[in-house]
Amino acid sequence: MIVRIAEDNQYEFPDDQSEALNDLDNQVVEAVEAGDKARFEDLWGKMIELVRSSGTPVPEDELLGSDVILPPEDISFAEASREFTGEGLIPD
Secondary structure: OEEEEOOOOEEEOOHHHHHHHHHHHHHHHHHHHOOOHHHHHHHHHHHHHHHHHHOEEOOOOOOOOOOEEEOOOOOOHHHHHHHOOOOOOOOO
16 A cells, blocks of 8 residues: 655555554544544654554655555644544545
8 A cells, every 4th residue: 555644755555554554543533523632643643653664665756646645744633623534534
């Protein structure tokens, strides 16, 4: 799976980590819907770190379609409340 972090890079993300990423995405949605900014910030940081630590950066000169596009790392809680709704960013 190819995951893009907006304003950062694309990462080739291993399939065996997809469930962990989806779980974090669902938790982020729950935190946003509950209005829990601190929990959102913690989980969002974990989500970004998982993509960066488990994924392999795609070379900048290689053009690939992204399966998932995550908002930028510095997304505000207000912006997140518009992005993280329903099923989240990662389809089940």
